[in-house]
Amino acid sequence: VHTESGLEYLENRSLLSELKIIWAIIKKNFKIEVRYPLNFLTYTVIPLSTIVSIVHNVFDALTFGPSQGFTEYTGIVDYIAYAVISFNIWRFFLSIFQGTRQQIRREQTQGTLEVAYTTPVRRWVFTAGLCLSDFFTFLPSIFALALSSYMMGVRLNMTFPRVLMTLLIFFIGLIGNLGVELIYASTIIRYKEPGAIDMFMIHPMIYYTGAGYTVAALPLTSRIVSYLLPLTYTFDGLRWAMLGTKTLFPMHIEIALLVLVSGLFLAMGIVLVRRFERAVLLKDGFGSY
Amino acid sequence: VDDNDGAPKNNLRVLYAVVKRDLLTWPRYPMWLISVTVAQLFWSLIYVGTYSMYTGPSGDSPTLFESFTGTTNYAAFVFLGYIISRFMSGSIWSIAYAMRWEQQMGTLESNFLSPTPPWMFILGTSISHTIESSISAIMVLVLGWLTTGMYLQTSEALPVLVIILLVMGASFGIGLFFAGIVMLYKEVGAIISFFIYLQVAFSGFSFAIAAIPALWRPLAGIFPATWAIDGIRAVLLYHQSLQNLVPIVTNLLTIDLVLIVSGWFLFKRFVRITKQGGGLGAY
Numbered sequence: 001v002h003t004e005s006g007l008e009y010l011e012n013r014s015l016l017s018e019l020k021i022i023w024a025i026i027k028k029n030f031k032i033e034v035r036y037p038l039n040f041l042t043y044t045v046i047p048l049s050t051i052v053s054i055v056h057n058v059f060d061a062l063t064f065g066p067s068q069g070f071t072e073y074t075g076i077v078d079y080i081a082y083a084v085i086s087f088n089i090w091r092f093f094l095s096i097f098q099g100t101r102q103q104i105r106r107e108q109t110q111g112t113l114e115v116a117y118t119t120p121v122r123r124w125v126f127t128a129g130l131c132l133s134d135f136f137t138f139l140p141s142i143f144a145l146a147l148s149s150y151m152m153g154v155r156l157n158m159t160f161p162r163v164l165m166t167l168l169i170f171f172i173g174l175i176g177n178l179g180v181e182l183i184y185a186s187t188i189i190r191y192k193e194p195g196a197i198d199m200f201m202i203h204p205m206i207y208y209t210g211a212g213y214t215v216a217a218l219p220l221t222s223r224i225v226s227y228l229l230p231l232t233y234t235f236d237g238l239r240w241a242m243l244g245t246k247t248l249f250p251m252h253i254e255i256a257l258l259v260l261v262s263g264l265f266l267a268m269g270i271v272l273v274r275r276f277e278r279a280v281l282l283k284d285g286f287g288s289y
Numbered sequence: 290v291d292d293n294d295g296a297p298k299n300n301l302r303v304l305y306a307v308v309k310r311d312l313l314t315w316p317r318y319p320m321w322l323i324s325v326t327v328a329q330l331f332w333s334l335i336y337v338g339t340y341s342m343y344t345g346p347s348g349d350s351p352t353l354f355e356s357f358t359g360t361t362n363y364a365a366f367v368f369l370g371y372i373i374s375r376f377m378s379g380s381i382w383s384i385a386y387a388m389r390w391e392q393q394m395g396t397l398e399s400n401f402l403s404p405t406p407p408w409m410f411i412l413g414t415s416i417s418h419t420i421e422s423s424i425s426a427i428m429v430l431v432l433g434w435l436t437t438g439m440y441l442q443t444s445e446a447l448p449v450l451v452i453i454l455l456v457m458g459a460s461f462g463i464g465l466f467f468a469g470i471v472m473l474y475k476e477v478g479a480i481i482s483f484f485i486y487l488q489v490a491f492s493g494f495s496f497a498i499a500a501i502p503a504l505w506r507p508l509a510g511i512f513p514a515t516w517a518i519d520g521i522r523a524v525l526l527y528h529q530s531l532q533n534l535v536p537i538v539t540n541l542l543t544i545d546l547v548l549i550v551s552g553w554f555l556f557k558r559f560v561r562i563t564k565q566g567g568g569l570g571a572y
Binding site: 053 | 327328329331332334335336338339340341342343344345346347350351352353354357393474475478479480482483485486487489490491493495496497500501
């Protein structure tokens, strides 16, 4: 029965069917999260840690205070809103990183990764489902985060064109970040220990993409790396759309660059998932952890 | 089963075995070395990047930081803060999740059937983590010096060892409490990270406590990391005398005692509830 349904799937495979698979994986992992109500409540419904981190960012901003230098770089004076919005944006994209680590490692340690890989589903589609799981689990937290930001005095530019641009940049950034995630996921499958890979990839990524500051403030050598990453344009574009900050390049060029690097990372991620999968199969198999 | 024959000597052997096991496990994953050096370096550099934004394109636009702290050496300020913060966060995660890991692997039940007191496993994890964090801290400071040119006052650095020891004690106490919670509720990552984020947010590792609203400042004082960061900065950044360190060490010692005693008591209680409910083997 398994083989027949597998063949049927292979014959009728389409973008929609693959999106359905991604959705099924997301749903399965969402149900697992809900299984631990205390954890779900404090992670998703009222994300306590995230709210505390926003407060931390406000404390950082208060330490530096309003400065001429800040206004010269960003074009705005509201440094608290800058800190709060930057952190909120970063937190949503971070959830994709965390999801990748958590979900893949969970499948590995529980021995289900091997079983999942024997299904006729394309490996990168399966991996994409795992990567996006935590992002969707974390999505409902947007209400609590918006409310807490509002209470901290943050007011956004809510004109229709700006809201539209926010959604557009967010969506393209999501695709670009998925590409980065597939690269990250393939390294976890290959090298196992996510904690180490996590720090190796996430921390430099936050530094180079300017999650909490404009990359214009980085040294030139760092900026060269920054311009190659989709999240740099995502963060910069989203801050422009929500707060009206200065951008690194004119907005239309920035969006073009975002589309370009997002596409490149997605393609690179798909290729790497395949390559590392082969390397794992030749070495010790998916069953090893 | 509850008797621990030849207790102290055997317990020390167990402690040694746990530490050895942990120290052997880390190098098993080659990327560990990168995670304790390069990754840590970047985490501190993120804050240096934020400071650079506030100092403007010229790099010398004044900020409030200088008036709050009396120094322009923000790189050293944040690197020292981060090392202590990471030390404590890592310890608490390692200790609490050592139990969760054993639960998921199915080895917790057998460990608890052995005559070794369960807290001994936790102490072992705490010691091994202290060793790992100390190695990491030295490497990160060297890398920080190479990348940012920050400078530290290292001529009389011996009191740092006392602070590290006290940090280990506090982490052990908090870790004991969370290990008990893990036993009881299994998946409590969100609660642990809430506590860790709370400590990170209020301990002032990247900001000056004086900068935050007065209403919040007393909260900072209840976290051991706040005092430890203060202590390590007093030695390595401000080069203060031993006499100035006494209040910091006294506060830290008091917090340690409270945390270890209450952590040990709560851990025992949670373990007993878990055992009575038959939840030891469940995950």
